[in-house]
Amino acid sequence: MRIPLLDTMNRRESVSISSRQRSAGQRCGLVLAIIALVCLLVGVAFAEKTCPQCGTVNRDDARFCKSCGAKLPEAERYVPPAPRVRAEVSVDGNVVTINSEPTGARVLVGGVERGTTPLELRGLAPGRYELELERSGYRSYSGSFTVSSPRATLVVTTDPAGADVWLDGEYKGRTTASGLTIARVGEGSHTLRAKLAGYSEATKAVEVQGTGTVTVTLRLEKAMGYLSVTSTPTGATVTANDQRLGITNLILGLTPQRYTLQVMKPGFQDWVGYADIAPAETAFVKVTLDKLATRKWPLLVAGSVLAAGAGGAALLAEQAYGKYQQARARGDAEKYRQETQRWDNVRNIAAAAGGVTLGLYFVLRW
Structure with a gap:
């Protein structure tokens, strides 16, 4: 019998606690209401007019x-502002779709009325447009689209x-081998530029009109390299792969590759070397030529002696020929004729040898 009594007491205590909680909540709500009323009364009490x-x-x-005793102005009443028209504008090419919240707003594009929302405009020329939406009971919307x-x-x-x-x-x-696709290119003039290592830059103007696909090909030429040759002394002849390039000092453009160079000047030892020409780069070659020892003076002396001997x-x-002309005896005439012939042969041989020797003097470079 004690157990039911204890259970009854527990239930009574639980109900009592719940009642106290509800009473506390009601008291808090009442306090808050009183505070709000006091604030309102204080605001009214302290409100004033001048x-x-x-x-x-x-x-x-x-x-x-x-x-x-003058009449005081009436207190101004707060009037909440009207809601603003909300707009949604989408542009797809030259098709412009205009929606609004609420619908039925008057649409003005560039100050010209075009209808009411929802509205779709077509055929507008490219450019920027001012947009206004007006609806009774709402503030107007102002914006733009392009x-x-x-x-x-x-x-x-x-x-x-x-x-x-x-x-x-x-x-x-x-x-790539199939090209490069560039989408959404606008009308008008455009400039394409292509670069590839080892080749000269290629540039091309492209005119785009309307829609569709425009195919453009750019051809790149192998870039030129440059060769600079200086020599000491200057004035030497330069050849590359047996082709004459010019006189030092020089700089010129060449197709990129390896070249066999030769630098020559009379009285100096020839210089032979190599130059690797790379695209858009300059290869510098500096040469000091060694002077040759002069050994040509014997040729000059021998040539001069032979020339004098021929003379x-x-x-x-001529003297033997004169005697031949004056000879009276047959034997004397024959002797002078043979003598004339011998000296003519000596003259011809000496003149020929002297000419060759002097020629070698001027032609040979040592």
């Missing part, structure tokens, strides 16, 4: 000035492939 005639401060609910020019697709190929491509200064990618033989031949 008399426009005498400047006396009056209660906010007063209708006449307590000092001069209609872009029609877009085309560029397919760029390069010869050779693998070149980096820029469109109007913006990098677009690298070409002497010519004089002796």
Whole structure:
């Protein structure tokens, strides 16, 4: 019998605690309501109006000035602003779709009424447009939208492939064997630029009109390299792969490859070497030529002696020929004829030998 009694007591205590909790919650709500009412009364009590005639401060609910009796202005009532029209504008090419919340708003584009929302506009020229939406009971919406020019697709190929491509200064990618596709290119003039290591940069102007696909090919030429040759002394002849290039000091452009160079100057030892010309780079070659020892003076002496001997033989031949002309006896005439012939032969041989010797003196470079 004790157990039911204990259970009854526990239930009574639980009900009592719940009642106390509800009473506490009601008291808190009442306190908050009283605080709010006090704040309202304080706000009303401390609200005030200033008399426009005498400047006396009056209660906010007063209708006449307590000092001069002038009529006080009515208290201004707060009027919440009207909601604004919300707009949603989408542009697809030259098709413009305009929606609003609420619908039925009047649409003005560039100050010209075009209908009410929802509205779809077509055929607008490329450019920027001012948009206004007006709806009774709502504040107007003001904004803008831009209609872009029609877009085309560029397919760029390069010869050779693998070149980096820029469109109007913006990098677009690298070409493959099938080319490089550049989407959404606007109307007008554009500049394509392609670069590839070892080749000269290629540039091309492209005119895009309307939509569709435009195929462009850029051909890149192998870049020129440069050769600079200086020699000491200057004025030497330079050849590359047996082709004469010019006189030192010189600098000129060549197709990139390896060249066999030869630098020559009379009186100096020839210089032979190699130069590897790389694209868009300059190969510098500096040569000091070694002077040859002069050994040609014996040729000059021998040539001069032979030339003098030819002259002497010519004089002796003339003398023998004169005697031959004056000879009276047959034996004397034959003797002088043979003598004349001998000196003529000596003259011819000496003249020939002297000419060859002097020629070698001027031709030989040592």
